[in-house]
Amino acid sequence: MxxxxxxxxxxxxxxxxxxxxxxxxxxxxxxxxxxxxxxxxxxxxxxxxxxxxxxxxxxxxxxxxxxxxxxxxxxxxxxxxxxxxxxxxxxxxxxxxPAGFHARRGAVDREYRYRIWQGEQPPLFLRRFVWRFAGLLDLRAMQEAAQFFLGSHDFRSFAGHGLGGPKATTPRVRTITMAEWHLLSPVVEPVGTGAQIVEFRVRANGFLPQMVRTMVSALVRVGTGAAEPSWISELLERCDRRAAPPPAPPGGLVLWRVRYPEDIALATPASRADEESRG
Amino acid sequence: MxxxxxxxxxxxxxxxxxxxxxxxxxxxxxxxxxxxxxxxxxxxxxxxxxxxxxxxxxxxxxxxxxxxxxxxxxxxxxxxxxxxxxxxxxxxxxxxxPAGFHARRGAVDREYRYRIWQGEQPPLFLRRFVWRFAGLLDLRAMQEAAQFFLGSHDFRSFAGHGLGGPKATTPRVRTITMAEWHLLSPVVEPVGTGAQIVEFRVRANGFLPQMVRTMVSALVRVGTGAAEPSWISELLERCDRRAAPPPAPPGGLVLWRVRYPEDIALATPASRADEESRG
CATH class of the missing domain: 3.30.70.580 (Pseudouridine synthase I, catalytic domain, N-terminal subdomain)
Known part of the structure; x- marks a missing residue:
């Protein structure tokens, strides 16, 4: 053995x-x-x-x-x-x-999804898996704002656990390859008339602590009209955690997928199509 | 006051x-x-x-x-x-x-939904809300079998809590106005390739104890190929609880909607369309 x-x-x-x-x-x-x-x-x-x-x-x-x-x-x-x-x-x-495989160091990228319940009714079965946000959200503005995250940026403004505080002088560059909003119809329980779940999907080579949840809370601020989409760009340039709002609640966040070189190399066109529709 | x-x-x-x-x-x-x-x-x-x-x-x-x-x-x-x-x-x-309103006696009909997880992966977020059934199910045969429930029948074969036992001589007639299977894509977690949730939707003027869950377990037996769709008709005619299989697990079942005369009278064509797509 x-x-x-x-x-x-x-x-x-x-x-x-x-x-x-x-x-x-x-x-x-x-x-x-x-x-x-x-x-x-x-x-x-x-x-x-x-x-x-x-x-x-x-x-x-x-x-x-x-x-x-x-x-x-x-x-x-x-x-x-x-x-x-x-x-x-x-x-x-x-x-x-193979003996060289390491779950963290070998990963090419990670995808997270964050769900916001925009239901007229409160969530029941999904209450542990969504953030219930009662106000109206302008999804088009949030989509536009999300584009500012794409590419490589220093994410100190979005980092918790002391990595983005005033004393954080080390650059924390991460490369975002997907940042988009989707509408979900939850099917397992009613949301009420005209209501739905909005889901943020984000993929990067790596994430800092609380980074996705802080990105979501900044985008939601744009969605309420309290900030312009281009405010995201300003936040990134500031490199100061105090510039961005507190993170969105943890329950809405799911680590959806981690990819390794072999997962990507093995993917045939058919299985890639399946991956895309996996959600 | x-x-x-x-x-x-x-x-x-x-x-x-x-x-x-x-x-x-x-x-x-x-x-x-x-x-x-x-x-x-x-x-x-x-x-x-x-x-x-x-x-x-x-x-x-x-x-x-x-x-x-x-x-x-x-x-x-x-x-x-x-x-x-x-x-x-x-x-x-x-x-x-009005003082005459009574939630049970005033109801016109009730709709239940039952979810069967046919995922390649086990359920996680939805584990309390589905019955995980690992075998293959012939949905077409289950759809055909479900039609035998439509209309008015004595449901003693499908009644628990002693209402359908050998000593149950009182007829238990209920009128089924909807009995259909749907495919759901759960969106909140992955099911795996080619997998999904199958959902039974049933509406009647009233239901006996364990009736929906026993209907589901009989339909699943048809779905596995162990019985023909017309077996449902035989079960109904037998009027004996011992003829039907044990009820499906409770976690898959949801009381979806109860309707009252005023709900139906008030429904406009638009809100009815919305009701239909509510799931």
């Missing part, structure tokens, strides 16, 4: 987690995953996670890498792992990987 | 309730609603509910009627009530009604 590198694709509801990263005495995604793996392995297992998510943030496209001695096949490992994990974590796939 | 009859339109996630009907020592929908109303009124309040839902069954179209002395307007009552209710209950609307 040989030690082998694995890739785990999984998801979780973030509501009952104190974020993804292990913290002593708190229930975290990394904590419950390492605990389940330790039970299977009979020894401590350390995992690397592709994306760091805050307390309350969800994931359907999280990826972990770890080493494990396991005598059965990957499908059996997936089932065994699911059996030891709590019901707010789901295992999508387990795959054996 | 005068005692007045009210209509409350509301919804709940059924997961943490022991059903809708008040039961001593258990957390029920009627129990938490009467408790919230009693706090507002300063005296006991009894409510009538339009539809009875089992433990784990959800509602977005439940209606209650009750009498209350309240000095402010309906919108204020709705907000006050929401403030006293737990987060798994949402208030959609409160309206003053």
């Amino acid at each position: 040989v030690r082998q590198r694995y890739r785990l694709d999984f998801g979780y509801e973030g509501t009952a987690f104190s974020g993804s990263q292990r913290q002593p005495g708190l229930r975290t995604v990394q904590g419950v995953l390492e605990e389940a793996l330790a039970r299977l392995a009979g020894e401590p297992v350390r995992v690397a996670l592709a994306g760091r998510t805050d307390a309350g943030v969800h994931a359907v496209g999280q990826v972990a890498s770890f080493d494990l001695c396991w005598r059965h096949d990957e499908a059996t490992l997936a089932r065994a792992l699911q059996a030891w994990l709590p019901e707010d974590v789901v295992v999508y796939r387990v795959a054996r990987m | 005068v005692r007045q009859r009210y209509r409350l339109d509301f919804g709940y996630e059924g997961t943490a309730f022991s059903g809708s009907q008040r039961q001593p020592g258990l957390r029920t929908v009627q129990g938490v609603l009467e408790e919230a109303l009693a706090r507002l009124a300063g005296e006991p309040v009894r409510v009538a509910l339009a539809g009875r839902t089992d433990a784990g069954v959800h509602a977005v179209g439940q209606v209650a009627s009750f009498d209350l002395c309240w000095r402010h307007d309906e919108a204020t009552l709705a907000r006050a009530l929401q403030a006293w209710l737990p987060e798994d209950v949402v208030v959609y609307r409160v309206a003053r009604m």
